[in-house]
Amino acid sequence: MIRILTLLALGLVPAAALADQPAWTHFHGDPASTKFADVESFTPETVGDLERAWEHHTGDVSDGSGDLPATVWSATPVYANETLYLGTPFYRIIALDPATGEELWSYDSQSELAALTQPALKNRGVAYWEGGGDGPCAKRVYIGTMDAELHAVDADTGRPCDDFGDGGVLNVNQWNTVNDKFPFSLLQPPTVAGDTLLMGWAGKDWAYSVAPPGSLLAVDARTGELKWEAGFIPDDMIDQAGTANIWTAMTVDTELGMVYAPISSPSPNYWGGNRLEPMEHATSVTALDLETGEIVWSFQHVHHDIWDYDTPSAPTLIDIDAQGETVPAVVQATKQGFLFVLDRRTGEPLFPVEEREMPRSSAQGEEAAPTQPYVPNPPPMAPLEIPDVWWLADAASFGQCSRDRENFVYEGLYTPPSEEMTLFYPGTAGVTNWGGVAVDPRTDTLYVNASRVVQLIRLVPREEYEEIQGGSGNEQGYYPQEGAPYGIYLSGWRNWLGMPCWEPPFGTVSAYDLRTGERLYEEPFGRAQFNGFYGLEDWGTPTLGGPVVTAGGVIFIGASVDARVRALDASTGEQLWADLVEAPAVSNPAVFTHEGEDYVVFAVGGNSILKPQVADQVVAYRLPD
Amino acid sequence: MRKQFVAVSLLALVGVVLAALAYFGPRTGVNGTGGALLALVGAACVMLGSLLAAAPVVRGGGLAALLILVGVGAILTAAAAFFLMQYGFAIAMVLTLVGLMAAAVLSWRESP
Numbered sequence: 001m002i003r004i005l006t007l008l009a010l011g012l013v014p015a016a017a018l019a020d021q022p023a024w025t026h027f028h029g030d031p032a033s034t035k036f037a038d039v040e041s042f043t044p045e046t047v048g049d050l051e052r053a054w055e056h057h058t059g060d061v062s063d064g065s066g067d068l069p070a071t072v073w074s075a076t077p078v079y080a081n082e083t084l085y086l087g088t089p090f091y092r093i094i095a096l097d098p099a100t101g102e103e104l105w106s107y108d109s110q111s112e113l114a115a116l117t118q119p120a121l122k123n124r125g126v127a128y129w130e131g132g133g134d135g136p137c138a139k140r141v142y143i144g145t146m147d148a149e150l151h152a153v154d155a156d157t158g159r160p161c162d163d164f165g166d167g168g169v170l171n172v173n174q175w176n177t178v179n180d181k182f183p184f185s186l187l188q189p190p191t192v193a194g195d196t197l198l199m200g201w202a203g204k205d206w207a208y209s210v211a212p213p214g215s216l217l218a219v220d221a222r223t224g225e226l227k228w229e230a231g232f233i234p235d236d237m238i239d240q241a242g243t244a245n246i247w248t249a250m251t252v253d254t255e256l257g258m259v260y261a262p263i264s265s266p267s268p269n270y271w272g273g274n275r276l277e278p279m280e281h282a283t284s285v286t287a288l289d290l291e292t293g294e295i296v297w298s299f300q301h302v303h304h305d306i307w308d309y310d311t312p313s314a315p316t317l318i319d320i321d322a323q324g325e326t327v328p329a330v331v332q333a334t335k336q337g338f339l340f341v342l343d344r345r346t347g348e349p350l351f352p353v354e355e356r357e358m359p360r361s362s363a364q365g366e367e368a369a370p371t372q373p374y375v376p377n378p379p380p381m382a383p384l385e386i387p388d389v390w391w392l393a394d395a396a397s398f399g400q401c402s403r404d405r406e407n408f409v410y411e412g413l414y415t416p417p418s419e420e421m422t423l424f425y426p427g428t429a430g431v432t433n434w435g436g437v438a439v440d441p442r443t444d445t446l447y448v449n450a451s452r453v454v455q456l457i458r459l460v461p462r463e464e465y466e467e468i469q470g471g472s473g474n475e476q477g478y479y480p481q482e483g484a485p486y487g488i489y490l491s492g493w494r495n496w497l498g499m500p501c502w503e504p505p506f507g508t509v510s511a512y513d514l515r516t517g518e519r520l521y522e523e524p525f526g527r528a529q530f531n532g533f534y535g536l537e538d539w540g541t542p543t544l545g546g547p548v549v550t551a552g553g554v555i556f557i558g559a560s561v562d563a564r565v566r567a568l569d570a571s572t573g574e575q576l577w578a579d580l581v582e583a584p585a586v587s588n589p590a591v592f593t594h595e596g597e598d599y600v601v602f603a604v605g606g607n608s609i610l611k612p613q614v615a616d617q618v619v620a621y622r623l624p625d
Numbered sequence: 626m627r628k629q630f631v632a633v634s635l636l637a638l639v640g641v642v643l644a645a646l647a648y649f650g651p652r653t654g655v656n657g658t659g660g661a662l663l664a665l666v667g668a669a670c671v672m673l674g675s676l677l678a679a680a681p682v683v684r685g686g687g688l689a690a691l692l693i694l695v696g697v698g699a700i701l702t703a704a705a706a707f708f709l710m711q712y713g714f715a716i717a718m719v720l721t722l723v724g725l726m727a728a729a730v731l732s733w734r735e736s737p
Contacts, residue, residue, distance in 0.1 A: 532658025533708040563654065580654050 024590035032317035035438035037591035043552035054101030060088035061616035073605020075125030105158035111145035127189035137161035144186020148173035170224035200246025209483030211242025228293035232281035249314035262311035273365030297347030303369035313436030335430025361416035378517040397495030427455035435546020459486035505540035523573035526560030558585025582615035629728035630679035637672035643714035667702035
């Protein structure tokens with residue numbers, strides 16, 4: 001700081017130059033969700049020297065053993081206004097000094113700490129907006145709560161912005177007027193587009209057949225006034241189904257004036273006999289006009305979704321240079337493992353998409369879609385066929401895994417859930433999830449971490465379900481799907497020792513050339529961990545969270561079960577550096593330059609989908625002077 | 626008293642200490658886990674078994690059976706330490722195993 005102030009005083013560093021330093025102002029770094037940091041100091045040669053600059057504990061953590069539900073924290077730190085902002089799973093905003101980690105201020109939303117919709121207290125961070133001008137609330141930070149409030153505070157002081165909503169709090173549930181089964185939980189921060197805040201919401205997964213229909217709400221960043229609202233379920237089906245909501249981040253192209261929304265699957269999620277009519281926007285990436293909310297185009301990547309293959313991450317925008325032409329593209333990574341590369345003006349695929357025949361359903365009243373979209377190139381991020389039985393798990397279970405493979409139903413990708421135990425691959429958390437992909441716009445190269453997890457699913461007939469007293473956890477156990485003829489049972493496919501029954505790797509990191517679709521490499525990533533025991537390097541790890549790529553040719557990523565944060569060589573996927581943190585870092589890191597120094601910051605919170613380990617750690621790294 | 630087995634138990638004690646640090650210590654990556662506890666118990670059993678082998682009252686077939694058990698325990702504990710990524714602990718258990726074998730040979734040569 002002293003060095004920068006001295007340089008400023010001497011006039012050697014124009015003040016405006018500081019404003020041009022690489023920032024990290026959005027959940028995925030920028031409005032285009034590139035997760036690209038224009039920072040050159042982090043290179044394959046230097047990152048081995050990374051050291052902890054500081055560490056901060058928010059205090060907002062629960063392992064679920066006390067009165068509070070467990071916490072799940074996937075907040076990307078936001079760097080703007082020369083401050084680092086974080087939301088916590090106790091729905092507080094914390095402002096930190098990026099150079100020291102010292103807390104500058106905090107704001108407590110006083111939100112009820114109860115698992116109203118999700119099984120845990122969840123937060124994926126805050127949004128930052130500045131509208132020009134000076135004075136209080138010219139710059140704002142927003143946080144949503146599980147009970148559907150959006151709070152706006154001044155970015156410099158943390159004081160509520162009285163002109164927003166009612167005294168700085170917007171009741172978003174006022175727009176929850178159809179099939180109001182649960183509050184609109186605002187776990188994902190709004191996406192900021194100019195003076196507009198774009199919000200989806202999360203609900204109570206797998207609980208109801210008829211649920212609130214998915215909506216995208218656009219509100220004024222200053223007042224909270226509703227500008228427009230868009231829905232994704234046909235009007236004549238609202239009494240039969242629900243959701244098709246947006247629970248993850250969105251992406252904005254201000255030049256084209258469009259927002260790209262990742263739309264989730266409709267309810268009930270694993271049986272669709274009550275919603276057989278086409279729902280063209282469900283499980284899609286959909287482009288809407290930023291001014292009006294009108295749907296410009298929609299690309300459905302799963303027809304009649306009965307696997308909960310939500311569109312899990314914000315699509316990524318990139319201008320691809322190919323065959324002497326620059327095409328504005330949008331890339332959507334999906335749970336089932338495809339990369340869809342579309343012209344973002346029209347939604348037309350830039351790589352051919354085929355419709356392939358898929359298995360039929362045996363469930364009562366169900367009619368699975370006869371075909372599903374299939375992308376041969378770029379190759380899928382994980383094999384589309386279930387991995388072979390792992391000899392080690394099979395031997396350790398005296399053939400249990402082989403017997404399961406033989407006895408359980410499996411007919412390939414998109415095997416419909418049935419009353420028999422069915423192998424479910426990719427599992428519900430998907431090949432990719434909210435971390436999405438990172439792209440280097442200079443080379444049109446895409447980087448992605450991918451999971452290979454097999455689950456078991458069974459449709460439990462209603463009468464049988466009512467007799468079962470089973471509980472549910474975080475995406476494991478029994479779920480009711482009230483109103484459908486079936487509840488569901490979902491679990492991991494493991495042997496009696498808890499070992500995965502399918503062969504490793506369990507997770508990889510890959511790079512793709514978006515000009516040709518060619519996969520440049522695919523390497524096992526990280527290490528799995530179970531009861532303390534680590535897997536071998538070649539086995540990799542399932543992941544939650546995503547990568548960041550830097551101009552210096554380095555990928556930063558947490559995401560692994562083994563609670564490490566890592567730097568990889570972007571050209572090979574080889575690990576260059578790792579550090580042990582207090583839980584799996586299931587958020588995307590933030591990479592930025594502050595006062596002339598480059599930082600990478602991870603929020604380390606954990607997620608019980610990976611393992612029951614939670615934390616409240618924020619840790620920043622930089623290179624030594 | 627067979628002093629060579631006392632020396633082996635001291636090597637195993639190093640393993641116990643390293644296992645305890647892994648289990649109880651902060652931020653080892655395995656602190657508080659079932660796997661680390663299992664390895665700690667394994668190292669402790671190896672240490673106690675080595676001490677028992679030092680006692681003159683244990684002889685003949687009983688001693689041979691004990692040494693086999695302790696050796697298997699050392700191998701499994703070293704493997705557990707390896708998969709816990711506690712490499713110092715794993716080396717300590719491998720040295721314990723080597724020491725145990727050497728002590729067994731010495732003991733056999735010294736026996737009447």
